[in-house]
Amino acid sequence: MDGGGLRLNMNGLDYLILALYFVTVLGVGFAARRAIRTSVDFFLSGRSLPAWVTGLAFVSANLGALEIIGMAANGAQYGVMTVHYYWIGAVPAMVFLGIVMMPFYYGSKVRSVPEYLRLRFNRPTHLLNALSFAVAQVLIAGVNLYALALVMQALLGWPLWTAIGVGAAIVLAYITIGGLSGAIYNEVLQFFVILAGLIPVTVIGLVKVGGVSGLMDAVRDSKLGEAGLHAWQDTGSTANPLGAQWIGIVFGLGFVLSFGYWTTNFAEVQRALSAKNMSAARRTPIIAAYPKLFIPLVTVIPGLVALVTVKGLGAESGDLQYNNAIPLLMRDLLPNGVLGVAVTGLLASFMAGMAANVSGFNTVFTYDIWQAYLRPGRSDDYYLRIGRWATVAAVVIGIGTAFIAAGFSNIMNYIQALFSLFNAPLFATFIIGMFWKRMSALAGFWSLLLGTLASLATYLLYKGGVIDFNSDLEESFWGAGIAFVTVAIVAVILTPLTAPKRDEELRGLVYGMGGVDLKGDVLAGDAVWYRSPVLLGLVAVALAALFYIPVF
């Protein structure tokens, strides 16, 4: 170790690998340009992509570096319990999105998730959700950008502002030019590059600790102890590394939090809306569930390897924080060559995360704010132009947010936590509105507003010390649960008092109202049994359950 902290010893060939990646990403953006003539081409890839592309983009959009670095950190801190974030906290919700909700999203031809609320409820509900989503996306894009710059500074020694500028410029270029196709194609590429970077770290890490059994022995001797190797044992109480009971894991993480994130987050759902037909749209999140099942192998295992091989990991500040688990392993184990690939993978994952935020923002801003409320009735070309300018605006605001984050990094953590509060009430409003046709437009608005306020109030009271929870995680489970119940109660009280929507307005939007055609646009080959969304989804959920057996 050269005493330069996290600084990696990159040579010219490593930089060549990184430069090749940047050139390819920009090339994909330019090459996608010729496929854009209408606004749907720009915002939804002309609804033309095959399921494997949208599926890998779906998982990649979530594989931001905050996710990879964060989950490796959780692996080092909480041990095997981190798999809950994948197997119960993601896969069931992704399958549910594909099987149950996608027919309404894709079948109604809505161009965004907020737009569904406009058709199902009314314009105030729509505006509330469109604005909160748009603000959240640009702020989180800034957080992603800042995180990217921090890693480039620590690993490569680039000045913070150079790193922010380079990262922002590349994402700006390929989305402004190539639209969603540019973003999605690059996400598919990023998916493979991220894996190519993480697999060598995992393999050499395992060799170093003497394989899986060596790792298990070493974890038993670490500060996590035997508890670090079990996902469900000791969840009858909170005496486990995660500090969570099974009921909180199943209902809080597995139901309210994960369904809220995966099924209503437009930055994710947008990938499925760009699929070429109903079958491909439904398979998008389900195809994404399969890589998601295996990603803990390249995040949790490196986290555990770092725990047992890096002396002093887990410091409050400095180079030995849990968040540096993967960068530390890269520094200690990777020779030049694979090192360049791993750095490229890490940067790719930051760009994937930011690009998802930016492409979600430009669509919602253009269709749901500009077209719906500010400048309706213009030509399609006009909205295409607005979309390009919205992309520029999103990246510029993101750079501004990154500057703020550099000054107040704690405030940024709170901002991100605050926006996660919006997911649970949004999911509750969606799911009730999708299955209860009587739920009125006014009930939709007040449910969403009061549910969000309930979740916000719980968070603020906890932060202010008025009410007490064991951990931040427990607060988020309870906050989400309270929001869900609030939405349901408000809907049940207000609906009988207000006018229902007419049946024909609900066609294709609500269960049991007809207007959903699962087979009409089916292509030759999509009817084969192994492309059935229901079968693929059930197998994914069964695998998630099976994977728990060796780490029970």
Next chain:
Amino acid sequence: MSNDGQPAQDPLIDETQAEQRRSAAARLFDIRRVIGELFVAYGVIVTLIGVFDSRAEIDKAQGVRINLWAGLTMLAFGLLMLLWQWLRPAEPPAPNEREPGS
């Protein structure tokens, strides 16, 4: 879920849908080629680095010739992507969407 009839109509969505007749999405290239070519390039570079790796580099990687193995794996993966595209090219776009000169 029944499939009688069409979903509810909305003027904003209908306008955008009508414009989709001019869509150029059929001109989108195939991403498998880009993935294949990038990984072939990475495979060749990293394999060559692996062939000339010094003792120190192999020791750093716990005695594993990781550059060689990772390079060959990436090369194989890249070639498989290109082979997949070659064996199963993307379905040609519907005639009314085809562009002159594309």
